Structure formats: C-alpha cells, structure tokens
Amino acid sequence: MNEATRMPKAALDNLIAILGREGYRVMGPVARDGTVAFDEIRSAADLPVGIRDAQEAGRYRLAPGIDGEIFGVVNGAGSLKPHFFAPAEPLLEIRRERRGFKANEIASAAPPHAFIGVRACDLAALAIQDRIFLHDRFRDAHYELRRKDAFFVAVDCTRSAPTCFCVSMKTGPRATAGFDLALTELPGGFVARPGSPAGEAMIVKLGLSAAGGADEAAARALIDECARGMGRRMDTADLPRLLYDEAENPRWREVAARCLSCANCTMVCPTCFCHTVIDQTEIDGNMSRRVRKWDSCFSLEHAHIHGINLRPKIHDRYRQWLTHKLASWIDQFGSSGCVGCGRCITWCPAGIDLTEEVAAIRASAGKG
Amino acid sequence: MATPYLTHPARIVARRTETAGIYTFTTRFVDPAARAAFRFRAGQFNMIYAFGVGEVPISIVSDPEDPATLEHTIRIAGRVTGVMAKWDVGDVVGVRGPYGNGWPVERARGRDVVIVTGGLGCAPVVGLINYIFRRRDQYGDLHILHGVKTPNDLLYRERFDQWRREPRTRVYLTTDHPDKSWHYRIGVVTELFDELAAPASAIAMMCGPEAMMRLAAHALRAKGIADDAMFMSLERRMECAVGMCGHCQYRENFVCKDGPVFSWRAVKELTRVSGL
C-alpha cells in the first residue's frame, strides 16, 4: 500500500476533476488578501503557483517564488480547523409552542470536502481535534458530519517557514498519517503515495505508474533537507512538569507586558477548541437559535463566574493558554496540543514567540 | 446522532422558596422517553436552560432513586438565574444531563461522614445530607460543619436545627460576627474543627468558598483524615458540561467532567497558585 507512484503536475487537474465528479467540494490553498487559506478550487490554476510566503514573528508576506512550483506557500492563517469546527454555526433551533417549547437539532447539509495541499502539521492538528470532538466521552454531531467523509491530499513540506518547528513536535515535515494521498513536489512532478484504500483507488483512477528509485530518493532528500534546515526548535523534555512547577516564574509577567490579550494566537491555532454557545432570538420571542462561536481563553469572559474572574490578569491568561497547550493537554488527551505550525508566532500582532517563552522559562526554572 | 447540546423540555411541577433568592424547582420531562432514560448519581448536575436566555449548571438535589421528577435548587446570582427566579409551576424549561462525577457516596458507606460548608448555603450538600438520611443505617456518624460571616448569611436555619435532632448527627455552626440571635459558636470555621470528634477513618465532603475548603482540608488533615478521603465540590464556568467548550479548565482538569467533586489530593497543589 505504500508504493510510491509518479504523478505529472498536469495530473493535478485530473485529480481535482475526479474529486469534483465524485461529489466532493474540492478545496485548496488560495491566495487572497496577502495570505493563503483553504477555499474552493476548480483547477490547479487556482492554487498559488509560483508564490512563496515569507514569515516571521508578527509578519507575513507573499512574494514571487519559483516558476511552476505549486505548493510553495507553507501555510497561512487558515488551517483545516474552520472547515470542521466552524467559527460560528447554529446547533439548535428552539421554537416556542403553546405549552413550552421544542428543541430541534440543525443539521448542516454540506457536500463532503476534499482538501488538496494539506501539510503534515495540519493533519496532526485535525487528529488532535478528533480526540476532543469525536473520541472523548461525548461526540460532537456537527463536527462528525463534516469529518467522516472528507478526503485529504497531503503535501510533504520540502521547505519550512522560519516560524515552523514541526520537527520538535514530531508532526512533520513528512505526512505520516491521516491522508488519503500524499504528494511530494519535485521540480518535474510529484511523487504520490496512498495512505488509505480510497487513496489507492485514486491512484488507479489517475492511471499513475510506479515511481523510479531516483524520484523516491530525491523526494526523501528534499524532505530530510527541510527537516534539517528547520531553524526553530522547542525542547519538549519534561514539559508538563516544567510548566506546572514554574507557574510563578517571573517570565509570565514579562510576556504579559507584551501580550495584547487579543486572542489571535488562539484563533489561528489549529487545535484550540474553546467555544461558547449563545442564544440568537427572534425579536418576537418565538424562536431562538443556539449558536456556537469560537471563544478564547484570552477573553475576560472566559473565566468569569458571577462576580468573580478566576483569571483576571493577562499573565494568568497567557499562562493558562501556554500551559494548557503544551502541558495539561497531554494529561487531558494524551498528546501535546501544539503541532509546531508556527501560526501563533506569525499571527501575533506583538510577535510573541512561544518557543522563546518556553526556553526562557526553562532557562530560569527553579530560580524563582 | 444528536448534538450534546440538545436540551429536553421539562415542566415545573412544584416551586418552593427556600429563602429570599433561593428556590427549589421540581421538574418532570415532557417527553416520557427522556424521563425513562434519565438516571443520575448523588451530586451530579444538569444544564438548565431558560428559553432565549441561556444555560447554567445546577446540581440535582433530589434522590437518585426518584428519577421521575428532579429537584434543582437555584440561587439567583446572574442573568440566567435572574430569569429563573420568575419561573412558576407549569412553566417549561430545558434540561440536559446528568453531568459530572457526583459525591463519593459508595466509598463513604460504613464510615463517619464530615460535611463542611460555608458561605451562602450550598445546595449540593443539602442533596447529599438528604441522601445519607434516607440511607441512615448505611453510614456512620454524620458531622455537619457550617460557617458564616454574619448570622444573616445562615440560610436554612430551621434545616440545621432539624438535622441536629437526628440520631448520630452533630451540627457545628459558627459565625465571625455574631448578633443577639446567635446561640451557636463564635469564631472562624476552622475553629469548629477543635470540637469535631470524627475518627481518622471518616470521609469528608465540602462545598463552599475555595479558601474555606482549603483551610478545612488542613484542619481535617490534622485530625488524621487522609488527603484522598477529603472531597470538595469546585465551581468554574461550565458552558457545555461535556468537556468541549474549554471554559471550566483547572489545569489538567475539566471541572465539568472530571469533577465537580475532586479529592484534596488531586487539587492540593493547584490551590497554592492563584489565577490558574
């Protein structure tokens, strides 16, 4: 099942067309307003061909890249998250009746989605969200409906952004799980390998033939080179204990002086799952929708209980976010909540870098 | 496949005023199937929905052996409970649950039980005390400790007096600032523990302000009660009650599904840091 095949770049249009015919809404990274996000595509020409991203803490630019390179942009602010865990969606419709009310679930009726150009870190993030919305004590019906029929075409990273640290989080740069088909982009075409029976069937439909050893070796070499060249690192050794023991490290107050508490990091994080459910009621009072919206532990309301705020200071909230992401998440769900995608670094207007914060806390541990 | 947020209409069949601002509502599910399927353990809670306004977590105070009707005691404290104050017999509310772990009533069987509460009354322990009285022979002596700032804060005064008359039950009350009506002890709640005659094998269950419970845990420890034999009900913002919305996190715990009752051993370290 892991046999690698050779896929000409032109076959990408064929793949998109087949997926479309099979009833999928085909999504890929699309350049818009100076970044990329997953959006509907009709052909490979809708992808950011010949464009690369330049990322650093608090800064993101798209710039001309290499002619003909299709997957030159590593990532943008938008991960897979909004396509499964919707930013805002009505869950229930509650209608007043003569005596009381009736609550009905609102089912979303979207066609299954196929995603082309998904990075390894984002697949890892989706698996983490699955753990929360599907494999915990309760299952989320709205998430499950979109999740169960989705098709994923992964792209191995042969280039990293300076904000990436997936090697430290062991989620990339090569896609290892959670995809139907994985591509490695070489200058002259893709090396494609299946990750599921559906992916194997797709290889047959595309009429791809086995890749030569040289192509496979070239693909491996590019991915390995990307891993070796990844500039950013996070030392994850004994992380829960370190952050638990350092709950009163002065560094939390130092980072809080820079933190805007604006919540951008949590919005772009592909694993952050906090949400709130509010009533949107018709003015005549006869029908109310219970609507779920993304929420954030950086908002003041998040830890508010009648008259008391349990995390009133920015340092309380930053500590909650980072400690949850990197430490208590492991206790709760068996893995770190961080996949090393670097979005929280790039999209923080103040340019706060969590890898730097962890390193600083580690360096000053036990001295408080 | 239903969303875990689906709420079930339930009709209020009785309303009782406990004291100003605290009401107990008895509800019955409108749908017979929902009624038949509902089972709960002592100390679990439901999410109660006010049409168009919102949901709040409320503990179930009635007995698990009578699941046909459920009793919830609601203290008027915020915007949703503010609306609930106006509810009356015949009104329909939303109920989903039960959630949370409940009190360790099985573990407590055959042992003395120490119940510590403080502040403005605490509905979860009223349900617990009633549970034990209905199964009196299964438990050892019952020690109820309750501290209030001022005598006016002592809600359920008649109830404490009634409990004190029960066999094998001792009630210890104290206030920081007594007035003429006060004929119980004077002093902070921790001083009550000087009088407490409970063996080291007792099990303790607490509900109230966290600072009070922390002090009580230290006092009980001094009586020889083990850290993992002391339990406290914690309050956090609970919106979903199913461990998905993220609000009630207390470091590694989701208070809604891992709690709301925690052993002192599980949370002792956490209580040392503020703002977690």
Add this chain to the structure above:
Amino acid sequence: MKPRVAVFKFASCDGCQLQFLNAGDELLKLAGQADIVYFPEARGRALAGPYDLAFVEGSVTTPADARRIIEVREESRYLVTIGACAAAGGIQALRNWADIEQYRRAVYPSPEFISTLSTSTPISEHVRVDFEIWGCPIDKTQLLAVTRSLLFGAQPVLPGHSVCIECKRSGNACVIVTRGEPCLGPVTRAGCGALCPAMNRGCYGCFGPADAHNMESFAALLADQGVRGDDAMRRLRGINGYVRPWRESADALAAKK
C-alpha cells in the same frame, strides 16, 4: 401590559436611532411586543413617562441636557445608552482638549446665542446607566439582542472581547501582519463584525475598548509599525477618544511629544 419604550436624543448625529429604523421588519415585530411611546425619529407624538425602557443616544454638551438626562433617568426603570457618544462622549469630546470659547466664536456667527458646556461627557458621568451598547453607529443585531433580552426580563449581555476574534472567525487576513497597517482591532470591543479589516483597512475603534486590553503594548506596536507619536495619539483620540484607557494612552503619547 406591554412595556413602554422611549428613545431619547442628546448630542449626536441620530445614526444610532436610525439603526432602529434600519431594523425594518424587526422593528414592526418589536412594536408588537412593546409600546414605543417616545421616538422623535419615528413618530411625532410624544407620550409622557414613566418608561420601562429608555434608550439614550448622544452625549451631554449643554446645561439643559445635563438637567434633562436626570429627568430621563427619574422617569425610566431601565436605561440603556446607545452608541459611542452616549458611552464615551463621542467625536464631539475632542472639545475636552480644546478651548470651547474659540470654537464657539469660530463656528457661529452669533455665538452669544449658544449655551454650551466646555466638555462633552458620557451619560454615565451624569446618571446611573443600566447597560451600554457601544459602536458608531451601534450594530442593529446587538440592539435587537439587548432589547429581546430585556423583554425576557434578563440582564443583557454582549461580548466584550477584541475585534480580532470576530475578524478571525470571518476568515479575514490580519492587516497588521500581512500589510503592517495600523489597526485598533486588538484593543477594540467586538460588535461590528470586523467591518474595516474585511475591507482591508485597519479598525478605527468605533466600539470602544475591549474588556481585556493592553494599551502599553499596543502603543509599542504602533511605534514599531512606524506610526509617529502624534499620529498614534490622533488614532486613539477618535470617536471613543474620551474613554479612559484610550484617553490615558493618548495623553501619554501627547506628553511624550
């Protein structure tokens, strides 16, 4: 009996009252739920108080209005302010940093007929306010949600978090990160649906300060973006310039200059 609702205007442009009219069908349905007994923008005849619910638009800028708002408060069981003028003093609060005499003479041919205060102040500086709806103008959906909540007898609630949360929910590209555009989003209360960033412009702060904000860090961010001190000061001293966190931050920037 249906609750009696009144809408009052103080120093303002009427834009927030217009949100009632913009509500269209919703307003007609509201008229079935409540008696709108005073609303100069929509009906000629005014009915006397008391009122169950009073909406107040505008700031206090004249001695007469300073007296009138006290009367409104006395006649109203629940008082909700609508808009930036009522909550923060509005754009007209720019006079709070200027010489009102000079303005009066410059603007009016016969300044002796103009009776005005030297400041424009929010309603909450004069009377107790039960709830504030922010925005310039306010958001129609928020207005209806607050009204509905009050009809249910519930204290209203609106999000106090940053515009960034709404902006990211909408899938907008951050104008600060992708273009270095100055944007008040990180320190501004949500409510507009991130209207300006969706149009590729920075946020102007129409909804006032978010509950959680860090003005020191935000001022540092503007400086990093190359926004000069006096420019940064003017950005904060806009529609909601007189509200405390922004006033203090802008004053600090002015002092530095």
